[in-house]
Amino acid sequence: MTPAARPAHPPDASSRFRAPTYVRNVIERRRLLAVLRADSWRQLTLIQAPAGYGKTTLAVQWLRVLEAEGAAVAWLGLHRDDNDAHWFLSHLLEAVRRALPESADTLDDLRELIEQGVEDTQRYTLSAVLELIGGHPARFVLTFDDWHVIDDARVHRALVHLLDFAPPNLSLLLTSRTRPRLPLSRLRVRQQLTEVDAAALRFDLDEARAFLVDLNGLALRGDEVARLSEGTDGWVAALQLVSLSLRDSADPAALIRDFSGRHHSIGEYLAENVLDALPVEILDFLLATSVCDRLCGELAGALAGRGDGQAVLEELERRDLFLRPLDAERTWFRYHHLFADHLRRRLERDRPEQVPELHRCASDWFSAHDLVPEAVAHALAAGDPGRATDLVESHAMPLVEHSRMVSLLGLAGRLPARATHDRPQLLMAIAWANCLLQRPHDAQLALDHLHLAVPVGPEHEEMHSEADVVQACIDIYGDRTDRVEELVERSLTRSAAYRPWIVAVAANIQTFCDIHAMRYRAARDRQAWARPFHDRTIGPFAGVYGRCFAGIAALAQLDLPAAEEQLQGAVALARESAGRRSHAARLAGALLGELHYERGELDEAERLLEESRELGAESGVVDFMVASYALLARIRADRGAGAESGELLAEGTEVAERLGLTRLRAAIEAERIRQLLAAGRLREARRAAQDLPGGTGWAGGIGVVIDQIRTGSVAAVRSAEGDHEGATALLEELIADLQRRGQVRAAVAATVQLSVVQERAARRMAAERSLAAALAHALPAGLYHPVLGGGPEVAAVLGRLLARAEADTWLDGGTGAGAPIASGELAALLARTGAGRMGQACAVELTGRELAVLRMLDLGRSNQQIARSLTVTVNTVKWYLKNIYTKLGATNRAEAVSLARRGGLLP
Incomplete structure (x- = not known):
């Protein structure tokens, strides 16, 4: 058997998001629908029974009632792959998207987000979905069919979350063969649970008569219906088998007399009375197509080796051979679970040699239609892990470059443990995926296997160069630069020979090194050089990082317009290509928030930083985390939300310790010391300053920055203790070092801090000179917050500078204070320090x-x-x-x- 040629328009593969279309051989379960209608607004409806009791049929009928009453219905038919939380969330979002098409953009963004593997993604995604549903004006019913296939704890927690935080208009409907691990007792006590079990689902005598006589047209007397109903115990699947057998039976009376569901296994009955009575070509078709969970005409034809697959499927449906359409267009079908299980057992028993070939055929068909997870599953079922590995390998790097790292790792995780060890291209993609998800151990493991699989030699130079780039990426995520420039040098010098993705990422890594060696001009020039490579990469990841790094370099030099251009461009690129809530958008948003903070635009800064960390700020290089933890904690504390600020600092400290990020820990501890000093908790601040880490052991500028953070914090503590002379000496030395290294932005902040210390020491003229020198750099650049956040001392010094400007007695230019600053600009800045805010009238309107x-x-x-x-x-x-x-x-x-x-x- 060979796979069918790929059609111009592949069949729609979305059947799992549509309630099955049952139109024949089904009776309306009026008795049960009345029960459901009586409790229609309960939060959870659970239909639980073994296979063959009509659970899904009842669910479909009930949903039609609700839809007729105006409810929106989302349907998710669960498969085994939903035992992975990533796949479950992805499929849940698609189900809701089909029910709420007006929310498609938001839901698409959420689907992109779960590819980023952030720890708190599940909670955020579920909360966002519940908010969308809560905003829907009508009732919303979320249905999970076949919940019994789920045994993953995270997926069970996701359902509990949906129940715990469901808005009033949301109801959940579950069908399951087993009792789900849910807080059913609590829901029952609150009268929020409706249960329909096997006893309720069994046909009573009236329903059995309606099914056998009215629907199937069998000429049966009342006592014969009663005998069959009693013999099957009202089991719907058994009654359907009876109806199939009676149609062609030579002696219906004898069959009825002998039949008892208690004494015949379902498999025996199928073999004796249904399958063996079928034409050989139909039986062959059934057995061949039983290997798939779902079928369309083209797939069925490929499996059965015939060109009329769709016609045969429709014939099977007409014969009521347990085939159900999954969509209104009758494109996709599935066999009843009981029927499919028996067919597969019979195929294994009678034709075992065909099973691997059938699975290979199915794998080929699904692969040709880009349905990779199913293609991989069938390749593995065929006993062909090599084929499965080929499939994953062929899709691996495109998934990485489109930021679908979790999907790639999920597919790779299905392969046998050692299947990837001799696959360099796949190992490379796995290393990239783990690196970008900041799983350094797993990334390093993949690289180690890669080096063992690829010999050293000129013919493998590009692969080794790319491996070096991955290693360098792992290093900079760990905030280390000691060997990084050497690792990426070959990719940069041979840029014309390598893939744009490799060169673009290598350029970003070199830019990171330039920034932390205080070579800011070189960093910006490097990104200008790299722009053509960014533009030629697939996906936004490299381009967003490049723009972010260029923005960091420009901000360090106080070129705020250039920083804004780069960071706005990064945010726009990330949102357009990967979604508003994507990993890339969050990283860029954090740095843009930092820029707004420096301009004194605190509301916008807080909004962007909160968006960035809402899904967990543990991502990207340390610069992103410092903004998302330390800076947001500062804003929260300054706005009176001390508890929230403390939580942010504690979370950031835990991340810094777990990942070994000393620079992050130093920044967070410095912010904690600032808050302790503001609260007058001097003893605690002193102890925290003593515990601050130093930069020893950190190569280059990163170690220097750690030491600079320590110096600034120790100076602040000394000044608070009254040692203004010691604090001044530390700060003057720090400012000289910052200026020598070209760290203009940091030098301005340190100079403002020096002004505060000098004002506390009653060195008023020195304080004025220091603040004037800082303003000479800050105001032309639009850098306001170092002054606005300087406290009452800075406000006092600023007031005196304003008086000097108005009296035309500006400080001597030889002091470094620069040219006089216009009094209007100083007055506007002084007004923004917050004086008089509490006395303002409250003449506003709130919604x-x-x-x-x-x-x-x-x-x-x-x-x-x-x-x-x-x-x-x-x-x-x-x-x-x-x-x-x-x-x-x-x-x-x-x-x-x-x-x-x-x-x-x-x-």
């Missing part, structure tokens, strides 16, 4: 939902409690809070409540 959130703030409710009350996600609550703060001119919860009460918005 109804904002007022509801405000009232819950007044009651002391947490974000999580507010989210549950309003049936929204925590992220949505934070959006409402941002709007409230903006309208009221508040910076935290307490201030918002106070201003609202003063303005009459609260009693």
